[in-house]
Amino acid sequence: METTAEATGTDICVAPPEREQRRPDGRDNYTISEVVAFTGLTAHTLRWYERIGLMPHIDRSHTGQRRYSNRDLDWLGLVGKLRLTGMPVADMVRYAEMVRAGDHTYLERYELLEATRRDVRSRIAELQDTLAVLDRKIDFYGDAGRALASERS
Amino acid sequence: METTAEATGTDICVAPPEREQRRPDGRDNYTISEVVAFTGLTAHTLRWYERIGLMPHIDRSHTGQRRYSNRDLDWLGLVGKLRLTGMPVADMVRYAEMVRAGDHTYLERYELLEATRRDVRSRIAELQDTLAVLDRKIDFYGDAGRALASERS
DNA sequence: TAAAACCCTGGAGTGCACTCCAGGCAAGCC
DNA sequence: GGCTTGCCTGGAGTGCACTCCAGGGTTTTA
Numbered sequence: 526m527e528t529t530a531e532a533t534g535t536d537i538c539v540a541p542p543e544r545e546q547r548r549p550d551g552r553d554n555y556t557i558s559e560v561v562a563f564t565g566l567t568a569h570t571l572r573w574y575e576r577i578g579l580m581p582h583i584d585r586s587h588t589g590q591r592r593y594s595n596r597d598l599d600w601l602g603l604v605g606k607l608r609l610t611g612m613p614v615a616d617m618v619r620y621a622e623m624v625r626a627g628d629h630t631y632l633e634r635y636e637l638l639e640a641t642r643r644d645v646r647s648r649i650a651e652l653q654d655t656l657a658v659l660d661r662k663i664d665f666y667g668d669a670g671r672a673l674a675s676e677r678s
Numbered sequence: 679m680e681t682t683a684e685a686t687g688t689d690i691c692v693a694p695p696e697r698e699q700r701r702p703d704g705r706d707n708y709t710i711s712e713v714v715a716f717t718g719l720t721a722h723t724l725r726w727y728e729r730i731g732l733m734p735h736i737d738r739s740h741t742g743q744r745r746y747s748n749r750d751l752d753w754l755g756l757v758g759k760l761r762l763t764g765m766p767v768a769d770m771v772r773y774a775e776m777v778r779a780g781d782h783t784y785l786e787r788y789e790l791l792e793a794t795r796r797d798v799r800s801r802i803a804e805l806q807d808t809l810a811v812l813d814r815k816i817d818f819y820g821d822a823g824r825a826l827a828s829e830r831s
Numbered sequence: 832t833a834a835a836a837c838c839c840t841g842g843a844g845t846g847c848a849c850t851c852c853a854g855g856c857a858a859g860c861c
Numbered sequence: 862g863g864c865t866t867g868c869c870t871g872g873a874g875t876g877c878a879c880t881c882c883a884g885g886g887t888t889t890t891a
Contacts, residue, residue: 558838572840588839591838591839
């Protein structure tokens with residue numbers, strides 16, 4: 526029975542305290558549960574990533590258990606970053622395929638990264654805009670509002 | 679037949695050119711399709727927002743068609759901002775309910791906004807982090823890589 | 832040597848945020 | 862009057878990214 530007991534905090538956006546452990550150097554061979562501890566992903570998700578082609582072929586122990594290398598962890602690090610830009614998993618799979626395909630996909634990969642960068646930049650801008658709106662709204666709630674805040678959004 | 683022909687651009691993250699029209703001032707009464715033009719949302723989505731309680735009760739024409747006010751558009755503006763912070767729709771509904779409930783939810787609303795602001799701040803930080811990773815990667819692809827980029831991520 | 836902990840697989844299920852469908856009014860215009 | 866356009870409803874369907882299940886191995890601890 527896999528120990529997957531992570532509470533499903535439906536509460537407000539206070540991201541769960543998922544402190545990802547630092548990986549010890551000097552090793553190059555981790556079990557799936559160690560990778561879970563490093564990345565914050567679930568074992569299910571890790572296996573799913575592999576199935577859909579988002580991961581390279583992962584080494585196996587003599588009994589068929591997955592053994593992740595440092596390189597795999599690096600890749601998962603990149604995937605994690607890309608994931609929180611909102612890039613669809615399908616696009617990451619395309620990137621992974623290009624990496625596997627070899628050198629001739631070089632330019633294409635470059636372009637995908639560039640496009641992603643533009644995307645991230647504009648998303649940051651959007652969020653800063655939103656932040657400004659929130660600041661104004663919070664100010665309003667903070668000072669004036671107290672007594673006369675009947676509705677007005 | 680509703681004119682909903684927006685191509686489903688599965689392409690890279692180049693956000694579709696959804697230029698939202700500016701709303702003419704001096705009016706306070708818009709049809710659903712006008713609101714579609716202003717917000718970039720679909721009519722389906724607007725009706726759905728209403729059903730789930732994310733919108734206040736919208737005025738109707740004598741034949742039962744929706745007539746949105748400027749205030750409704752303002753609210754949709756806020757919703758749009760919150761939406762792109764990644765706030766779940768359910769949380770926005772809670773906020774909408776508090777607004778409808780009146781003054782005594784004042785503090786709660788304030789706290790929700792504060793929490794959201796913290797969340798947005800940390801998301802911006804994450805994205806800036808990601809941006810740094812992308813920059814490094816793109817540099818690598820740009821200079822050195824060209825010839826020797828065999829795999830190495 | 833038994834129990835507990837950890838891992839495997841294919842396939843089904845879940846939650847979210849839409850998105851679409853079928854069937855049907857109402858208004859404008861040719 | 863007929864046609865088109867725009868809007869209405871409840872409910873079913875979709876796509877994404879997981880998430881879980883059943884059934885079964887292996888490895889470690891007591």
